[in-house]
Amino acid sequence: MTTKFQDLGISSATMKSLKRMGFEEATPVQAQTIPLSLENKDLIGQAQTGTGKTAAFGIPMIDKIDTNSTVIQGIVIAPTRELAIQVSEELYKIGYGKRVRVLSIFGGQDINRQIRALKNHPHIIVGTPGRILDHINRKTIRLENISTVVLDEADEMLNMGFIDDIESILSKTPAERQTLLFSATMPAPIQRMAEKFMKDPQIVRVKAKEMTVPLIDQYYLEVQEKSKFDVLTRLLNIQSPELAIVFGRTKRRVDELSEALNLRGYMAEGIHGDLTQAKRMSVLRKFKEGSIDVLVATDVAARGLDISGVTHVYNFDIPQDPESYVHRIGRTGRAGKAGVAMTFITPREKSYLHVVEKTTKRKMERMKPPTLDEALEGQQKAAMEKILQSIESNNLQFYKQAAEELLEQQDAATVVAAVLKMLTKEPDNTPVKLSEEKPLPMKRENRSNDRKGGGYRGRNNNNDRGGSYKPRQGQGQGGKRPSSSKPKSNSYR
Ligand SMILES: Nc1ncnc2c1ncn2[C@@H]1O[C@H](COP(=O)(O)OP(=O)(O)OP(=O)(O)O)[C@@H](O)[C@H]1O
Numbered sequence: 001m002t003t004k005f006q007d008l009g010i011s012s013a014t015m016k017s018l019k020r021m022g023f024e025e026a027t028p029v030q031a032q033t034i035p036l037s038l039e040n041k042d043l044i045g046q047a048q049t050g051t052g053k054t055a056a057f058g059i060p061m062i063d064k065i066d067t068n069s070t071v072i073q074g075i076v077i078a079p080t081r082e083l084a085i086q087v088s089e090e091l092y093k094i095g096y097g098k099r100v101r102v103l104s105i106f107g108g109q110d111i112n113r114q115i116r117a118l119k120n121h122p123h124i125i126v127g128t129p130g131r132i133l134d135h136i137n138r139k140t141i142r143l144e145n146i147s148t149v150v151l152d153e154a155d156e157m158l159n160m161g162f163i164d165d166i167e168s169i170l171s172k173t174p175a176e177r178q179t180l181l182f183s184a185t186m187p188a189p190i191q192r193m194a195e196k197f198m199k200d201p202q203i204v205r206v207k208a209k210e211m212t213v214p215l216i217d218q219y220y221l222e223v224q225e226k227s228k229f230d231v232l233t234r235l236l237n238i239q240s241p242e243l244a245i246v247f248g249r250t251k252r253r254v255d256e257l258s259e260a261l262n263l264r265g266y267m268a269e270g271i272h273g274d275l276t277q278a279k280r281m282s283v284l285r286k287f288k289e290g291s292i293d294v295l296v297a298t299d300v301a302a303r304g305l306d307i308s309g310v311t312h313v314y315n316f317d318i319p320q321d322p323e324s325y326v327h328r329i330g331r332t333g334r335a336g337k338a339g340v341a342m343t344f345i346t347p348r349e350k351s352y353l354h355v356v357e358k359t360t361k362r363k364m365e366r367m368k369p370p371t372l373d374e375a376l377e378g379q380q381k382a383a384m385e386k387i388l389q390s391i392e393s394n395n396l397q398f399y400k401q402a403a404e405e406l407l408e409q410q411d412a413a414t415v416v417a418a419v420l421k422m423l424t425k426e427p428d429n430t431p432v433k434l435s436e437e438k439p440l441p442m443k444r445e446n447r448s449n450d451r452k453g454g455g456y457r458g459r460n461n462n463n464d465r466g467g468s469y470k471p472r473q474g475q476g477q478g479g480k481r482p483s484s485s486k487p488k489s490n491s492y493r
């Protein structure tokens with residue numbers, strides 16, 4: 001069943017924006033939450049990654065803004081700076097028809113610039129907890145007229161230990177405000193947050209058989225720690241992703257991996273919470289534009305980021321908890337597009353695979369790591385496909401004379417073989433440095449999903465997260481390896 005936005009009671013000004021954004025039908029989470037939200041109900045919204053939760057809270061929030069007023073009426077709290085920027089951009093687009101003013105404020109940006117921007121009387125603020133609190137304390141933000149508060153990626157903010165900050169922020173808002181919590185994952189501890197901050201919350205869980213999007217093909221590969229890098233490069237060569245994200249467990253890991261990939265001729269850069277804000281934003285921008293095609297990230301870049309064109313996600317290290325897995329692979333397969341996710345598992349970490357599968361209710365398919373020969377063969381096939389595509393789509397007239405000349409000197413098979421060789425990335429043994437990552441502690445299966453007692457584990461090594469931005473414009477042709485237009489994920493099983 002499809003739902004049209006006009007059946008949800010949205011104003012014509014907002015309808016105009018949605019049309020401009022190319023939104024034709026509401027996604028299930030939008031269809032189910034927008035009417036409730038328009039009635040000012042408190043809500044917990046859980047739906048798969050990439051299914052439009054931002055607009056689900058954004059559309060009704062924007063629709064209720066009184067643009068004749070100059071007070072802040074809505075606030076969205078997000079766990080990372082990049083996500084705050086991305087959400088504010090989406091809200092800006094939704095509010096374009098009504099001329100709603102949206103401002104993002106986050107750490108790592110000049111506070112005086114933010115104070116100046118606040119003087120333009122934004123209707124909605126989108127920000128990270130620390131910086132919002134900072135402005136509240138400086139009295140540069142007043143929240144006494146807030147009618148809607150959204151906690152995007154609520155479970156992650158709990159994870160990151162933002163609960164006290166959020167509580168302080170909420171204590172400055174009117175008690176009769178509407179509070180909305182959204183995430184693709186809502187593990188048990190989120191209930192406590194709901195009880196604390198919400199009034200009779202309606203829980204909307206978009207019914208799905210699996211927690212992950214069916215459009216993402218999920219594989220795992222059993223790989224020894226020391227072979228991981230070779231396997232990764234072979235997969236990259238065979239699958240030639242348009243844009244890929246490689247997740248590593250720690251910041252050091254991300255630094256070493258992106259450096260190693262560069263040494264082997266890939267256009268890769270790393271992103272994690274230790275980089276400056278300017279660097280993080282520039283890495284993301286390059287990735288979106290396609291001037292780098294492999295983004296190496298800690299979980300930092302996982303939550304909420306919406307980058308179109310990400311066709312492959314590689315979990316170089318298996319994530320520590322199933323929620324991270326869901327969010328990591330959810331960077332592909334967004335808004336109805338297909339994607340491929342591949343997870344490397346060292347023999348000692350096998351139990352983690354089962355925990356993930358149990359939580360997501362979906363089995364990953366086993367893929368054999370490609371051997372060197374298979375990798376070369378796979379690339380050859382990709383090169384052949386590329387040549388055939390070129391024959392189909394290009395006007396080759398200009399090259400015909402040179403081709404004839406070559407064929408006068410050599411037989412056809414030799415000439416074509418040479419072209420194939422040039423389109424194939426041969427084994428590259430440039431030495432790289434990659435410290436061994438210790439395997440995760442063994443898990444006893446029967447208690448592996450147990451979150452009792454300690455509640456949520458804080459993540460101490462990657463605090464802030466990655467960014468925003470529009471769909472990338474040009475198609476980067478970078479990288480030394482041949483690229484074929486379609487992922488070849490199914491060649492190895
Ligand atoms: N009704 C719609 N029609 C078409 N595209 C949509 C619609 N709603 C949202 N989108 C687009 O789908 C993409 C994913 O949306 P969004 O980032 O809100 O997903 P999400 O559910 O918040 O995912 P995550 O759990 O990863 O945060 C965005 O590019 C968004 O603009």
Ligand SMILES: [Mg+2]
Pocket residue numbers: 053054152304
């Ligand atoms: Mg989101």
